[in-house]
Amino acid sequence: MAVVLVLVLVVVGSVLFHLLSPWWWTPIASNWDYIDNTIIISFWITGIVFAAVVLFMAYCVFRFRHREGSRAAYEPENKRLEWWLMVVTAAGVTALLVPGLFVWSRFVTVPSDATEIEVVAQQWQWSFRLPGKDGRLGTSDTRDVTADNPLGIAPKDPNGQDDVVVEATDLHLPVGKPVKVLLRSIDVLHDFYIPEFRAKMDMIPGSVTYFWFTPTRTGTFQVLCAELCGQGHPLMHGVVMVDTEQDYLAWLGQQQTFAQLSAPKQTGSANQPSGKTMASGLDVAAKLETLEAR
């Protein structure tokens, strides 16, 4: 009888945990509440199925447990019941799949007014690039990465000269404007993930991947790397601040363009050690060392 009790408790306990526990998703800050809604639909359908199957099992164990002289029925199959169950299951699966694919089609369809921005990952930090006045990002290539050009922006591409480079520090975005995030890595796989925005996508060296979203409220959000990228992976944090239009423009005014950044460097000493790429990589390396020393 303990089994029956435990099976019932598993169902009751799981449902209560779901309803009462303090652990739930973070307050959303993007337009992807569609995704949250799809998750809610999934919880309802799967929760009902889980409760039904386990409670049915508990009932069977209670009702048909072995007693002296009892004997099982002999029923090899029941075609009608089996087909009926198959149809109900197919209906349940369709009820999950249809809204899921509907939201996915939105997820992969980038609105035409979305601003393109670029996120560049490397072990173990985030950098960003915004299009300049021409509204276009210049081309880039990992082969162009040097100490003075850590994002590998093509030096000869005129479209890239006015690109705003935000290296190894916070990114700001204006609230309410859709952005298409172009994702690039210069070393290993990374994944640009902000839990409050719900969206994430891997970054692959040699390719440009993307996703889009619209920030819906101002605030400071932590960027997490969500694809194992070596031992600095858990320390690869970044910050995205969603600003009002005014604050955003003020911040943008203080940023430097690619042309501005590369100009003084050309006259600098050739012996200047390693530049920013190395420096910031070393930053995490130092953090790792303190961890290991602890």
Add this chain to the structure above:
Amino acid sequence: MVDVTPADAVPPAEVGEMELYHPHSWWTKYVFSQDAKVIAIQYSATATSIGLVALVLSWLMRLQLGFPGTFDFITPEAYYQFITMHGMIMVIYLLTALFLGGFGNYLIPLMVGARDMVFPYVNMLSYWIYLLAVLVLVSSFFAPGGPTGAGWTLYPPQAIMSGTPGGQDWGIILMLSSLILFIIGFTMGGLNYVVTVLQGRTRGMTLMRLPLTVWGIFTATVMALLAFPALFVACVMMLLDRALGTSFFMPAIVEMGEQLQHNGGSPILFQHLFWFFGHPEVYIVALPAFGIVSDLISTHARKNIFGYRMMVWAIIAIGALSFVVWAHHMYVSGMNPYFGFFFATTTLIIAVPTAIKVYNWVLTLWRGDIHLTIPMLFALAFIVTFVNGGLTGLFLGNVVVDVPLSDTMFVVAHFHMVMGVAPILVIFGAIYHWYPKVTGRLLDETLGRFHFWVTFIGAYLIFFPMHYLGLMGVPRRYAELTDMTIMTESAHHLNSFISIMAFIVGFAQIVFVFNLIWSIRHGREAGGNPWRATTLEWQTPQTPPAHGNFGKELPIVYRWAYDYSVPGAKEDFIPQNVPGAFAPSREPA
């Protein structure tokens, strides 16, 4: 619905009596044995031993997650080595080896009524190459730089770069070599299992009379023979990238400010190859569990498995479909996003045959005569955890829902529930069930019940709450869960709770291993057929079965494997080799 009469039901066997190699010495009997039963025990013992290593590794990583900063020796480097080795050992060297090499070897010949596997010598080689693979894997713990810390998915480029433990040392090379060896060894065994099921069945054992255990292991083996080659080529290519500097998976890369020599390779190609193997692998583990649990439920509920034919077709449908769902592991990998529509659809379709199996298990309980033996308890617990883990699979398979949950603790909780806890509960149930056939004695009942309750309740308490950490956004594969704004104080407490439960559940496994050893001598004598089961392995003249399994004459099969509680029959079970139809035999025609 035909009446079974020996005349129309006993076609001649497809191969004649086989000539067995009879061992001449202790060495050829117990060490270099060609007897599938001995090989099965060797496989099982090796898999269990390496599994215990994986258990200890899981403790170490839970120490770090539950009590961050307390244990100095668990550096990020060490943490990644622990998770990588834990994952790879559990999936490949424990679950695959135990289900196919262990249960497959022991049960296939006995259940189909064969004297041994069709190619006993190759079968022996299979085990020794598996052992070599395990030793190479273990050696990486002692190699310079330690084992690889690339995660069990071994994604390049990081797997072979210096930012990853073992990436530029021996670790990754030993891991890839070990996998290559494993696949070679498995292929030898796998061919044996397939040919034995197809060609080695005794007279009267038609395909539709096979116990579902055999169907599950057979289908899983066919899948493994088709899926492992993808992993094989991926391993060879990565080995070349690492050792010879080729660029199969390596594009142009700047590592810590330095341009590497690689150019033009595709990291995502590796992911396709890996998951073309990796998804079928989930079912390579699950299908034998499905088959075995069907037989456990039927035997201990004294009732035929409900919807046998549907069960067989569901196994085959799942096996086939599992080859067209692999990219659901890659929704956020950066592959063409339009793939998502296709792979979400195929993934959710696979839920239908899977659900049918669940319904048929619980409908087998309906109007049964349920004996709450330890195997039955594990079978019930399997259904709970499998349904739970299967349903969260509907979240992750449904492409857009996967976007926030992918690479979080939700995924960790999901796959541990569905392909960790659930199949392992079946393994336990199966060991309690067949141990008496292997040793002649029953496992100790009290220790067994203690083991069951702690394992089932403990594992559920570990992995059920873990989903909610993932929902919160806590990523997987983080050696440090500090400095994260999304994680509340209480979430850290939950993590500590999970770690404590992991220790308790792990402890119960030590009790289980003790029971395994202790009961060999001290267990209650079981007799030949303690569960009063119908299948052929319980009808052998000796227990444990002698070399050649069935004495002078091979059994002749007259009925399906599920004649429990047949109306009119005196006993509540009729073994497969008992002639004559008790009216009305309603074996599916």
